[in-house]
Amino acid sequence: MRKSSLAGVSIAAVILAAISITRSGAEQVLRGAEAFGDWQRDKPGTVRLITPQDLPRPGAMASSSNSSRVVQRPASAVPQVPAGFKIELFASGLSGPRIIRTAPNGDMFVAETGPGRIRILRSADGAAKSATNDVYATGLNRPFGLAFFPSGDNPQWLYVANTDSVVRFAYRNGDLKASGKPEAVARLPHGGNHFTRDIVFTPDDKRMLVSVGSAGNAGEGLGQPPQGVEAWSRDHALGAPWGIETDRAAVLAFDPDGKNQKLFATGIRNCVGLAIQPGSGTPWCSTNERDGRGDNLVPDYVTRVREGAFYGWPWYYIGANEDPAHAGARPDLKDRVTVPDVLLQAHSASLGLTFYTGSSFPPEYRGDAFAAEHGSWNRSKRTGYKVIRIRLKDGVPTGEYEDFVTGFVIGDNEVWGRPVGVTVARDGALLVSEDGNGTIWRVSRE
Template identity: 40%
Template sequence: MNNRIILFAHTLLLTGLLLSCGQSKKAESDENTATTTEQPETAQSPDLPEPSESSKHFSNVIGWKDGQMPKAPDGFVVTEYARDLKNPRRTYVLPNGDVLVVESQTEKKGVVKKVVAAVSGQAKAGAVGESANRITLLRDANKDGKPEIRETFLADLNQPFGVVLIGNTLYVANTDGVLKFPYQPGQTKITAKGTPILPLPAGGYNNHWTRNLLANADGSKIYVSVGSGSNVGENGMEHEVKRAAILEINPDGSGERIYASGLRNPVGMDWAPGTNTLWTAVNERDELGDELVPDYITSVKEGAFYGWPYSYFGQNEDPRRKGERPDLVKKAIVPDVAVGSHTASLGLAFYDKTAFPEKYRNGAFVGQHGSWNRSAFSGYKVLFVPFQNGKPSGKPEDFLTGFIANDKDVFGRPVGLSVLPDGSLLVADDAGNRIWRVSATR
């Protein structure tokens, strides 16, 4: 058995080297016609190219040295809020200011999957081992920007991600279902067993195991994001039931319905300030070339279809599903804001405080976890999208950068975002095992 595994690993390694050589030759031939070697520009209405050859370029996470940190614009300061966490992917701020940090990660189970992750380079791009499956509570009692209390708040979960509090009930979304727990303000640990209220299809393509939660203003509805189980439905659409969608339920789990569909991997969700409009950040499909398909943030219309897997960015038909569902392609809605191809845009938080300068108020921050299906890195930063009157009012711009060390290595990977009561912004860096705090200096 061991010899067979070694032979399989060698075969994969040889295949990867051959592909790499082919991609290098293509990069050389394209060099004279390429307009830039920098990360792709972001735009609200991009001009989309034709599909082209796909590349793979996994990052190697080298971590942060003491005193080293990401870079924010002038007028802001970045500090370390917490460290030595295990893949902190999501943060949630309770009404009393306590911060819940969801620690969970991709799990590669089985010898074959582990070998593939190691040979391809995926294992070095982020945590793929045993998930911590816990939620840690951080409390900054004296409000100095550095928590003094750190406790395991909930344990023995199953790849958790989404958290939302309604009254005295805390909801947690595992990869396979939503649970509810009793909660009392100020408590630092929940020992009660969770009550399941909604089963969900488990796991997913790459990191599509995350299930996010968001409640409406009066707590009468909960929205549940579920990513696709595949890249482009290649395993059959019968395996995509209740996936690539945002679901709506009542707080007891009843009344389940699909609120919107065709959203390949909707992760971040938030309400645009001053409106009743739900927005989401969507991680789009792979293997159509460096510049396809743009990830995006979009307002989510009730009952709408956003294209996956049959079309992308509106009615651009995916050649791999050509002619299959022209009726759905015709219905596909164009997203609001493109934020770059293969950026893995997963985090979303609207800025609803006043501590930041005026230009940032009511705008959206987007956590870009970073690319693997592109010849040069894209993402690995936090973007800002300006809004006015509940609608985008300008192009996305860099806000938190400095995660990329060189064309091979990255220090960390930003993902989940939260705004603290004091108006500072928390950024979960899962690969760096840190939480960063960005505050305004004037």
């Protein structure tokens, strides 16, 4: 009887049974092709695991142009969060809020990139709404990354990563207005695509790390750098000419005063979000991979960033997978590519990144990471437009990620929200910025 019943089970049914496993009796883990999905499969608590072995071959699907139309948020539209949490509108009426950072005193600093300004939101611990809303500084050039320096409870500076430079303002806890003009710290490569720059400091306060995305999509029209990763990195760091991609698609390292620029890691197409993992002190990147390779290529990713590591762009992706546009160009690099830790649905546009350091969420959340997915344009079936939780075990990524905040998509063509920044408030709530309708949302336990 058992043999005949198994014979009647379709291969598809067996596969579906294999991809849906349960840890607690309710949690679904999507694997392989099922994990690629689209916005209609998004739901708080859904977990995905994508591995390099799951990637389709290049050319398996045509590339699509499918930009979303951002509409006014319907009055009834509220983002969705897992059971046991609640989400509330913390602030509205902002102009394209992007990265959001929590100051040591609890103030929320928000980069409004388009208008070129930094805004401060202040509220009491546990408050569902911002009580004050002040403009800290104006006249900046597409500001994005924000960092307080030195570490600890009494920083002396607020660093701002403009698209073309790093500047800093003298800062004291509680400042609502910049006390003077910004001081220029470092010049950054700029122009072309990928204008965002994020910034963090190593835990010992000795190094400033800045992410700089590529100027193009996949190295179009590049000259050939010197043979070998070591020579390329050495000469690249010294400013050897390599067209518009010199010192780009990389994480750069500086002294806190902007001196001694070096390459920290290379081959990262667009590390939009930078974060330092508490405890280990390891830098992490939330990364946008290349477009034009089909719906499910190339996966975006969130990963630890090792000094001296090369992540493949533009010749390879997700390990030794060669980009067809550069076939045969750099065989010497094939075995040098570092595979990212957590692969995401392709074209999700993974942006801001933070680690959960609060104590108000359940204990299993502590130390995990959250990333904001701005949403796809280069996919026939829309994906992204959510906040995901990156799962770690003993500080090490498992490769799994979980839909945590969803509900920003109205239909196949319309969205009302595009998440950008994530930060942990002093009271342990998670704050999420979205630049579609200019709002910030607060996630807390019920």
